[in-house]
Amino acid sequence: MQVWIRLLATYRRYAPAGYEAEGIYPVQAAPGARVADLLAALPIPPTDSFTFFVNGRHAERDQVLHEGDVVSIFPAAGGG
Amino acid sequence: MNGWHGRMLRVDLTQGSFREEVFTEEVARKYFGARGLAIRVLLGEMNPKADPLSPENRLILATGPLTSTPAPTGNRYLAIAKSPLTGALAYSNSGGVFPTMLKRSGYDLVVVEGRAEKPVYLWVDERRVELRDATRLWGRNTHETEDAIKAELGDDVTVACIGPAGENLALIAAIINDKHRAAARSGVGAVMGSKNLKAVAVRGDLKPTLYDEAAFRSVVREANTRLAADIKKGHSMRIYGTSYVPDVTNAAGVFPTFNFQLGQFEGTSRINGPTLREHFLIRHSACYGCPLACARQTEVKAEIWGEKYAGRGEGPEYETIGSLGSACGIDNMAAITKANYLCNELGLDTISIGVTIACAMEMFEKGILTEQEIGRPLPFGDADGLLELIRQAAYRQGFGDLVAQGSWRLASRYGHPELSVTAKKQEFPAYDARGLKGMGLLYATSNKGASHMAGDTAYTELFGVGKKIDGLAYEGKAQLTKHFQDLFTLIDSAGLCVFVTVRYLADPVNGYAPAQITDLINHATGADYTSESLLQAAERVYNLERLFLVKAGFSRADDTLAPRMAEPMPEGPIKGETFDLSRLLDEYYVVRGWDANGIPTRARLEELGIAEWA
Ligand code: SF4
Numbered sequence: 001m002q003v004w005i006r007l008l009a010t011y012r013r014y015a016p017a018g019y020e021a022e023g024i025y026p027v028q029a030a031p032g033a034r035v036a037d038l039l040a041a042l043p044i045p046p047t048d049s050f051t052f053f054v055n056g057r058h059a060e061r062d063q064v065l066h067e068g069d070v071v072s073i074f075p076a077a078g079g080g
Numbered sequence: 081m082n083g084w085h086g087r088m089l090r091v092d093l094t095q096g097s098f099r100e101e102v103f104t105e106e107v108a109r110k111y112f113g114a115r116g117l118a119i120r121v122l123l124g125e126m127n128p129k130a131d132p133l134s135p136e137n138r139l140i141l142a143t144g145p146l147t148s149t150p151a152p153t154g155n156r157y158l159a160i161a162k163s164p165l166t167g168a169l170a171y172s173n174s175g176g177v178f179p180t181m182l183k184r185s186g187y188d189l190v191v192v193e194g195r196a197e198k199p200v201y202l203w204v205d206e207r208r209v210e211l212r213d214a215t216r217l218w219g220r221n222t223h224e225t226e227d228a229i230k231a232e233l234g235d236d237v238t239v240a241c242i243g244p245a246g247e248n249l250a251l252i253a254a255i256i257n258d259k260h261r262a263a264a265r266s267g268v269g270a271v272m273g274s275k276n277l278k279a280v281a282v283r284g285d286l287k288p289t290l291y292d293e294a295a296f297r298s299v300v301r302e303a304n305t306r307l308a309a310d311i312k313k314g315h316s317m318r319i320y321g322t323s324y325v326p327d328v329t330n331a332a333g334v335f336p337t338f339n340f341q342l343g344q345f346e347g348t349s350r351i352n353g354p355t356l357r358e359h360f361l362i363r364h365s366a367c368y369g370c371p372l373a374c375a376r377q378t379e380v381k382a383e384i385w386g387e388k389y390a391g392r393g394e395g396p397e398y399e400t401i402g403s404l405g406s407a408c409g410i411d412n413m414a415a416i417t418k419a420n421y422l423c424n425e426l427g428l429d430t431i432s433i434g435v436t437i438a439c440a441m442e443m444f445e446k447g448i449l450t451e452q453e454i455g456r457p458l459p460f461g462d463a464d465g466l467l468e469l470i471r472q473a474a475y476r477q478g479f480g481d482l483v484a485q486g487s488w489r490l491a492s493r494y495g496h497p498e499l500s501v502t503a504k505k506q507e508f509p510a511y512d513a514r515g516l517k518g519m520g521l522l523y524a525t526s527n528k529g530a531s532h533m534a535g536d537t538a539y540t541e542l543f544g545v546g547k548k549i550d551g552l553a554y555e556g557k558a559q560l561t562k563h564f565q566d567l568f569t570l571i572d573s574a575g576l577c578v579f580v581t582v583r584y585l586a587d588p589v590n591g592y593a594p595a596q597i598t599d600l601i602n603h604a605t606g607a608d609y610t611s612e613s614l615l616q617a618a619e620r621v622y623n624l625e626r627l628f629l630v631k632a633g634f635s636r637a638d639d640t641l642a643p644r645m646a647e648p649m650p651e652g653p654i655k656g657e658t659f660d661l662s663r664l665l666d667e668y669y670v671v672r673g674w675d676a677n678g679i680p681t682r683a684r685l686e687e688l689g690i691a692e693w694a
Pocket residue numbers: 153155175176365366367370371372373374375577578579580
């Protein structure tokens with residue numbers, strides 16, 4: 001199935017070539033894949049603290065993904 | 081005394097006189113920090129029901145024990161008064177260089193009362209104090225004012241001043257320091273204007289001694305090392321400043337759009353961090369000594385964006401992008417940036433004026449306001465209308481006279497207060513409460529009306545600093561909001577900036593305890609606070625502030641939110657969501673130890689050691 005990864009703020013730099021500007025790109029995921037599986041495939045350093053939404057909403061790492069889901073990911077930097 | 085000068089400067093503008101007042105270590109501990117010492121003055125000396133624009137109101141410029149120390153972001157002051165916008169309290173936080181130099185001028189606080197006969201400015205140079213004539217500065221904008229004062233006193237003075245908006249008593253007028261930093265909210269600029277006080281200029285090198293400087297410096301080193309490591313990896317706040325936030329709030333559906341009718345804005349990618357960086361950024365800048373340097377000097381070039389948007393300055397920050405941008409349906413970053421420059425030059429709060437103009441745009445589109453009343457058509461997205469109304473508001477000309485009073489008075493005048501997105505008559509910052517229940521409770525109950533700076537639970541509900549929790553959940557939010565209100569009282573009172581403090585000087589992983597903040601305060605002042613007792617000191621301040629509100633006539637009936645938050649969000653990730661305050665308010669009062677009417681109980685005041693103020 002196809003899901004979307006949307007990288008925000010400084011994580012845009014991890015987007016595949018050609019997608020850095022908008023930061024959103026499609027990936028293939030196995031049926032039943034979870035958020036954690038998707039995150040594991042990203043080159044985010046293990047020491048980073050980051051935040052993610054699924055379709056703009058709060059989610060846990062073990063949430064099962066569905067066709068067309070958008071997972072937004074960004075470093076936990078705070079601000080306001 | 082360590083960590084403090086132990087001195088306030090008292091200025092009576094009616095008499096044209098000033099004197100020093102000392103305070104003891106005991107007082108500084110009981111009434112903790114900038115907000116603690118200030119509320120002691122306000123509660124003790126003025127009638128909380130007094131007209132905020134009368135000579136009786138106090139304008140207090142207050143630093144904390146960490147202001148002017150090497151603590152990361154120890155560079156803040158607060159402008160504190162009774163607010164003419166809300167009738168509640170104003171405590172507006174600003175950084176830059178001025179707060180550090182205010183402290184080094186030899187005073188922890190400057191308390192101004194009365195009203196000068198003619199415009200004056202206050203000049204404090206290492207405890208030499210002078211009131212100087214400011215007649216020729218009256219009418220000038222904040223940049224011209226600062227330049228003129230520097231020409232008179234020397235380049236090494238720093239200046240906080242009002243622009244035309246404050247002079248003309250716009251209820252959403254700010255006090256601007258160092259040209260680009262704002263103590264923006266709740267109309268503190270109008271209080272200053274009502275006193276005929278154009279500016280405060282300070283200089284000095286008087287620093288309070290630190291109780292244990294070596295221990296202090298080692299806490300600073302450790303925090304700076306962690307921050308530096310994150311900056312090296314690429315810190316969003318260094319690279320984009322707060323302008324990275326629109327992408328986050330838009331993704332979560334809480335980015336105010338069309339006066340909070342929607343939570344996602346189609347033009348977000350044109351007004352976000354990457355756009356600002358690519359087209360407008362000149363260089364990063366920092367408040368005094370700040371290792372994060374999240375501020376940005378920017379320029380809108382005439383040859384690219386046109387003469388009408390051209391300018392140079394700082395910003396826009398996230399809040400400004402949300403209020404002058406998406407809330408008004410404006411996706412033109414050059415125009416938003418120009419509007420930001422104008423607000424700084426004229427001395428206006430970008431949040432309140434943006435959300436007020438957004439309200440006017442909605443009223444225009446609904447046919448409540450006509451072209452004749454406004455003097456022009458004012459649809460959402462009208463960038464030129466935005467710029468014109470900002471100018472008009474500062475001078476109270478035409479329709480700008482209503483805009484200058486904020487959205488609640490504007491919408492009420494035309495019989496539609498429900499279109500004003502405010503709490504206690506102060507405009508919301510750029511987080512829709514329907515998606516962030518802790519923020520909604522914060523806006524409704526804060527002692528200063530809607531404000532993210534009064535206890536930004538978005539740190540955990542949205543940004544996930546420390547721990548990410550569900551913004552939509554109600555469970556646990558009463559306790560969470562209370563904790564963040566107390567924590568942010570502490571940050572304000574200490575003289576710190578939220579951005580670095582929450583992540584590097586508090587312990588976000590362990591319940592956002594004020595870990596290193598406590599160490600720094602103890603090493604600076606020689607106190608022996610624990611995290612718990614320091615939070616309790618902040619809670620004491622918070623309750624004293626609440627008592628001021630109660631004495632001013634506030635109660636449960638005023639702890640409300642804009643009716644818009646009860647309307648289901650029409651679309652986006654939080655489609656159908658409302659904010660139901662009734663699910664949180666009683667629990668919040670219980671957690672606070674207040675009665676069902678929102679009044680602090682005698683028992684809680686006794687526990688906090690402040691029953692004498694009831
Ligand atoms: S983090 Fe940003 S706003 Fe805060 S003190 Fe540093 S430069 Fe100023």
